[in-house]
Amino acid sequence: MADSLTTPAAAIRPPRGKVVTVRSSSPFRWVLRLIVIAYLVFLVIWPVTLVAKATFSRGLAPVLDALQQPDVIFAFKLTLSVAFWAVLINTAFGIVISLLLVRYTFPGRRALSAMIDVPLSVSPIVVGLALLLVYSGRTGWIGGALESAGLQVIYAPPGMIMATAFVSLPLVIRELVPVLTEIGTDAEQAARSLGASPLQAFLSITLPAIKWALLYGVVLSLARSLGEFGAVKIVSGGVAMRTQTATLLVEERYQQFGPENTITAYTAALILALIAVLALVVVTSLRPKENSQ
Amino acid sequence: MTSSAVTPLIERPDDAPPPSPGGRRRRRRATDLTPVAGLGLGITMLWFSLLVLIPLLAVLVQASEGGWQAYWEALTSPQTAAALRLTVSQALLVTLVNIVMGTAIAWVLVRDRFWGKQFLEVVIDIPFALPTIVAGLVLLSLYGPSSPLGVDWANTRVAVFLAFLFVTLPFVVRTVQPVLIELEPEVEEAAASLGASRLTTFRTIILPALAPAITSGAALSFARGISEYGSLVLLSGNLPYSTEVASVRILSYVEGDKLTEAAAVASILLVVALVVIVVLDIISRRVARHG
Amino acid sequence: MSIKITGVGKRFGDFVALSDIDLDIPTGQLTALLGPSGGGKSTLLRIIAGLELSDTGTVEIEGTDATDLPAQKRNVGFVFQHYAAFRHMNVAANVGYGLKIRKRPKREIAAKVDELLALVHLSQFADRLPSQLSGGQRQRMALARALAIEPKVLLLDEPFGALDAKVRKELRAWLRRLHDEVHVTTVFVTHDQEEALEVADQIVVINDGSIEQIGSPDELYDTPASEFVMSFLGPVTLLDGRLVRPHDIEVVAVQFPDSYAGRIVQSSRVGFEVRLEVALVDAPDAAPVLITLTRAEATAKRLEDGAPVWIKPVEGASQIAVPSGHTMSEVEPVSGLAG
Numbered sequence: 001m002a003d004s005l006t007t008p009a010a011a012i013r014p015p016r017g018k019v020v021t022v023r024s025s026s027p028f029r030w031v032l033r034l035i036v037i038a039y040l041v042f043l044v045i046w047p048v049t050l051v052a053k054a055t056f057s058r059g060l061a062p063v064l065d066a067l068q069q070p071d072v073i074f075a076f077k078l079t080l081s082v083a084f085w086a087v088l089i090n091t092a093f094g095i096v097i098s099l100l101l102v103r104y105t106f107p108g109r110r111a112l113s114a115m116i117d118v119p120l121s122v123s124p125i126v127v128g129l130a131l132l133l134v135y136s137g138r139t140g141w142i143g144g145a146l147e148s149a150g151l152q153v154i155y156a157p158p159g160m161i162m163a164t165a166f167v168s169l170p171l172v173i174r175e176l177v178p179v180l181t182e183i184g185t186d187a188e189q190a191a192r193s194l195g196a197s198p199l200q201a202f203l204s205i206t207l208p209a210i211k212w213a214l215l216y217g218v219v220l221s222l223a224r225s226l227g228e229f230g231a232v233k234i235v236s237g238g239v240a241m242r243t244q245t246a247t248l249l250v251e252e253r254y255q256q257f258g259p260e261n262t263i264t265a266y267t268a269a270l271i272l273a274l275i276a277v278l279a280l281v282v283v284t285s286l287r288p289k290e291n292s293q
Numbered sequence: 294m295t296s297s298a299v300t301p302l303i304e305r306p307d308d309a310p311p312p313s314p315g316g317r318r319r320r321r322r323a324t325d326l327t328p329v330a331g332l333g334l335g336i337t338m339l340w341f342s343l344l345v346l347i348p349l350l351a352v353l354v355q356a357s358e359g360g361w362q363a364y365w366e367a368l369t370s371p372q373t374a375a376a377l378r379l380t381v382s383q384a385l386l387v388t389l390v391n392i393v394m395g396t397a398i399a400w401v402l403v404r405d406r407f408w409g410k411q412f413l414e415v416v417i418d419i420p421f422a423l424p425t426i427v428a429g430l431v432l433l434s435l436y437g438p439s440s441p442l443g444v445d446w447a448n449t450r451v452a453v454f455l456a457f458l459f460v461t462l463p464f465v466v467r468t469v470q471p472v473l474i475e476l477e478p479e480v481e482e483a484a485a486s487l488g489a490s491r492l493t494t495f496r497t498i499i500l501p502a503l504a505p506a507i508t509s510g511a512a513l514s515f516a517r518g519i520s521e522y523g524s525l526v527l528l529s530g531n532l533p534y535s536t537e538v539a540s541v542r543i544l545s546y547v548e549g550d551k552l553t554e555a556a557a558v559a560s561i562l563l564v565v566a567l568v569v570i571v572v573l574d575i576i577s578r579r580v581a582r583h584g
Numbered sequence: 585m586s587i588k589i590t591g592v593g594k595r596f597g598d599f600v601a602l603s604d605i606d607l608d609i610p611t612g613q614l615t616a617l618l619g620p621s622g623g624g625k626s627t628l629l630r631i632i633a634g635l636e637l638s639d640t641g642t643v644e645i646e647g648t649d650a651t652d653l654p655a656q657k658r659n660v661g662f663v664f665q666h667y668a669a670f671r672h673m674n675v676a677a678n679v680g681y682g683l684k685i686r687k688r689p690k691r692e693i694a695a696k697v698d699e700l701l702a703l704v705h706l707s708q709f710a711d712r713l714p715s716q717l718s719g720g721q722r723q724r725m726a727l728a729r730a731l732a733i734e735p736k737v738l739l740l741d742e743p744f745g746a747l748d749a750k751v752r753k754e755l756r757a758w759l760r761r762l763h764d765e766v767h768v769t770t771v772f773v774t775h776d777q778e779e780a781l782e783v784a785d786q787i788v789v790i791n792d793g794s795i796e797q798i799g800s801p802d803e804l805y806d807t808p809a810s811e812f813v814m815s816f817l818g819p820v821t822l823l824d825g826r827l828v829r830p831h832d833i834e835v836v837a838v839q840f841p842d843s844y845a846g847r848i849v850q851s852s853r854v855g856f857e858v859r860l861e862v863a864l865v866d867a868p869d870a871a872p873v874l875i876t877l878t879r880a881e882a883t884a885k886r887l888e889d890g891a892p893v894w895i896k897p898v899e900g901a902s903q904i905a906v907p908s909g910h911t912m913s914e915v916e917p918v919s920g921l922a923g
Binding site: 029032033035036037039040042043044045046047048050051053054093096097099100103104105106112114115117118119120121122123124125126127128129130131132133134135139141162165166169198220223224226227228229230233234247250251254255265266269272273276277279280281284 | 322324325326329330333334336337338340341344345346347348349351352355394397398400401405407413414415416417418419420422423424425426427430431432434435436439441455458459462513516517519520521522523526527539540543544547552555556559562563565566567569570571573574
């Protein structure tokens with residue numbers, strides 16, 4: 001766990017540090033630059049701008065209509081609410097797990113650290129299936145018991161929150177662990193020696209020191225949670241106005257005939273895309289603050 | 294309270310481990326769990342088990358429900374076997390492309406300087422932040438029926454390739470970038486002073502230094518590729534035997550209430566994910582050792 | 585002449601690193617480029633190596649015009665301050681790298697590597713990785729690596745700067761012995777005047793992009809050409825408008841024509857040396873003159889705080905007139921008396 005170079009979370013974000021440029025300019029340099037730019041244009045930049053164009057291909061009015069549909073409004077509200085709870089849970093547990101992994105030693109610590117990364121490599125469909133097998137009211141291991149106790153997990157928001165929490169679980173932790181490792185315990189110990197309780201030391205010393213890393217992880221987590229599709233599809237049933245999130249709405253509308261439906265799909269997709277890009281921009285501007293801490 | 298054989302010199306705090314009968318006591322270290330930490334660990338382990346461990350275990354258990362015979366049959370049934378072949382082959386192909394392009398992109402981002410480079414940094418991360426269903430729409434707009442390029446690759450294998458390529462874009466780039474940044478320029482100058490051309494320096498000095506990072510990125514890219522679902526829904530049409538991938542097979546089984554078969558295919562994806570984790574762990578350990 | 589540098593100039597943006605350098609480096613000798621940080625010596629070394637290209641002027645190596653040749657073709661060995669070890673190769677592979685890319689047969693490479701590892705006393709580390717070596721060992725490996733290609737010229741850029749003092753002193757002496765054995769034309773850059781004085785056959789003092797003086801260590805120390813060279817190479821003190829070495833001033837019993845009256849204001853003993861600060865009677869506001877002498881001498885002359893004395897420069901001592909207006913602090917040696 002010593003380095004974060006090869007963990008998935010590090011694969012998410014641009015690294016820190018000085019950029020080394022080579023002095024001479026050669027044809028090779030130009031060719032490489034061109035190839036890379038062309039690759040990115042054809043794979044990402046052009047397609048994304050086309051979605052924006054397609055959304056407004058019939059003008060502004062259909063877009064505004066789409067935004068006012070009750071299903072659409074509900075879907076986004078549901079998405080936001082599910083994402084909110086998932087991120088909250090992941091942040092709370094993320095802080096606890098990060099502290100445990102960095103500050104303490106206990107049997108199974110290394111295994112736990114490795115397992116934390118699992119959600120990033122597992123297919124969302126597998127996640128959905130896994131939760132279904134355990135929490136389904138009909139056939140699940142403990143789902144039946146839960147349902148008779150009144151708690152429906154699958155085909156209801158709790159299951160959706162769990163699925164979303166699953167897929168974005170490592171994100172906060174992988175941001176906090178390096179920072180916690182780096183800042184060490186000196187300041188906290190000083191605070192304790194001055195009479196602060198562990199909770200006070202945490203709130204007044206640790207939390208401020210990790211706040212940018214924490215914010216970074218939360219924003220990443222939020223972006224991931226808002227965009228979850230496959231896992232939520234299995235555990236939610238995708239019933240409009242009940243358990244249909246924004247991503248499920250995009251799928252449904254696109255597959256229905258009619259230009260209004262297509263525009264609605266594109267509108268919802270564009271909003272999701274804008275939120276994602278906004279999150280990226282926020283996160284990119286947070287990095288220098290994180291570095292200077 | 295204590296046996297006469299072991300008389301502590303100082304009052305033991307209540308939460309210290311009691312001495313063993315032989316009289317040897319384990320010294321408390323600063324990083325041992327305090328009661329509060331122990332409780333925290335217990336609660337988080339409980340939640341982690343309920344959310345991750347037990348469900349994933351359930352997949353493996355369900356997969357073995359019908360014994361080896363049923364397991365093997367589920368995997369080798371024609372449609373499923375085709376889906377698995379497609380998934381693995383396309384993921385491998387995409388990983389190879391990523392190894393080359395990812396390294397090239399990282400190189401340009403680190404070593405080159407031009408207006409707009411910061412913009413490209415954000416672009417690299419878009420596939421990671423974008424919801425997969427939206428990624429499908431995005432690719433559809435350039436490579437589908439209404440493509441300005443005049444191609445229509447929707448519902449073809451190329452669509453699968455493109456979808457995988459899109460979602461795995463950041464992985465090799467982001468693992469290679471930090472290593473490239475850390476490379477000392479003096480090492481390349483040393484190679485030059487010893488007579489190595491730029492190409493030889495790249496081949497013998499830079500590439501070996503990047504190898505662990507490239508491998509990690511490739512492993513992540515492969516795992517991500519075979520897991521992909523959302524972008525394929527709209528883009529590939531999920532046509533059996535031609536554009537249907539493993540994750541779509543699983544969903545079909547689930548919708549048909551064939552949970553054991555679903556779990557069988559899922560177990561393959563799960564095993565690959567676990568192998569990737571182990572590989573990454575080994576690599577990071579080796580890198581830490583060799584400095 | 586092994587290396588002939590003519591009219592070399594280099595600027596980085598607005599900053600002039602080197603201006604119009606003319607320098608001949610004799611074959612088979614150990615030459616030091618000495619000067620303060622940022623003075624241009626590393627830049628000059630890198631231009632000789634081909635790691636930088638000069639803006640003006642020419643570089644000739646062993647009769648061939650190397651000005652436009654890239655580093656790969658110059659056949660110079662270069663040793664860096666931070667070793668620049670190839671981390672993923674073991675010591676033997678590092679040392680043999682230059683020969684390997686020249687496609688020499690394996691047996692030849694192995695023999696050469698063995699020979700060099702024995703020369704630098706690293707034979708038992710052949711299979712280790714650089715990360716498993718100490719700083720001093722890594723630098724020895726770097727040296728062996730540079731020598732493996734049998735370069736015409738060996739260039740070292742502050743080779744001991746990253747090591748601690750004790751290792752630095754050991755390696756310094758070891759470099760001199762190595763040079764005496766191998767006889768490759770060697771140029772090394774340092775800001776440590778003690779190092780240059782101890783090791784080099786010839787010293788080139790470079791400051792602010794120009795050469796201040798070239799000469800043997802004795803020449804530079806005893807007959808410095810300028811204020812800068814004198815202060816940089818050793819301790820100095822100001823006596824009646826002239827820079828003198830503190831150990832070149834003697835305390836005399838009677839007045840001489842060129843002696844000065846003064847009073848000892850402070851004395852301290854450092855090891856076998858005694859340092860006196862003497863305030864001149866004729867210049868009570870000026871900074872006191874610094875004099876160093878041996879303990880034996882100080883005791884014999886019964887020098888104590890407050891005692892009146894006559895001081896005069898020793899016969900033949902080098903003295904450099906300093907324009908009036910200079911204060912003592914402006915002529916403090918850059919590298920410090922402690923060296």
